[in-house]
Amino acid sequence: MATTVETTQLDSTLQRQIQEAVERYVEQRLSEEEEKRRTKTKKLAIIATKGTLDWAYPPLILASTAASMGWEAGIFFTFYGLNIIHKQKSRKLKIAPLANPAAPMPVPNLVGAIPGMTAMGSSIMRLMFKQHGVATIKDLTDISIESGVKMFPCAMTMDVFGYKPTDFLEGVQPVCGATAFLDYAADADISLFV
Secondary structure, X not given: OHHHHHXXXXXHHHHHHHHHHHHHHHHHHHHHHHHHHHHOOOEEEEEEOOOOHHHHHHHHHHHHHHHHOOOEEEEEEOHHHXXXXXXXXXXXXXXXXXOOOOOOOOOOHHHHOOOOHHHHHHHHHHHHHHHOOOOOHHHHHXXXXXXXXXXXXXXXXXXXXXXXXXXXXXXXXXXXXXXXXXXXHOOOOEEEEO
16 A cells, blocks of 8 residues: 555656656747747848839838848849849939829829920939938949848849840849749748839
8 A cells, every 4th residue: 555655656746747847848948939039030022123213212221221120131123123233224213204193293194295304303303312312222232232132133034134144233143033032032021022
């Protein structure tokens, strides 16, 4: 009878020790996972599809800001978005007043269709940016590249437009297909389509 009581007490003590060990293990693992989540570098993935002056700013500002906050950031430039990182075209980005009701100075479509209005609208927009101390597209691409933002040119669009890898700014990533960018974006904390 004494042996049964001792065995029962031993079983009870062993079960309690096992339970405590399991609880400590689970608590430690949860703490480690929480620490990983807290210290994990955040990641931003952006798809840039438009190559006009006004649409070049959002992806560059968002990505360079994320990089300045210690995030990993990447932009996939596709279709007209490739103009933003094209050596020649990035210097001449324009904004058309034609059919652009959000323009700072609304222009009737008839007036917007007059030759030279796109050049004038683009000049006015550049002047407004300069007067308000807004960085140029060149400044933003330089800052982005220097801060480690990955800039991926779309391979398919390059083929369609006849671009070569040498047509793009220094520091741009090698040619990138949609599959490769999706792999990059798969674990992003934030994904944006601009």
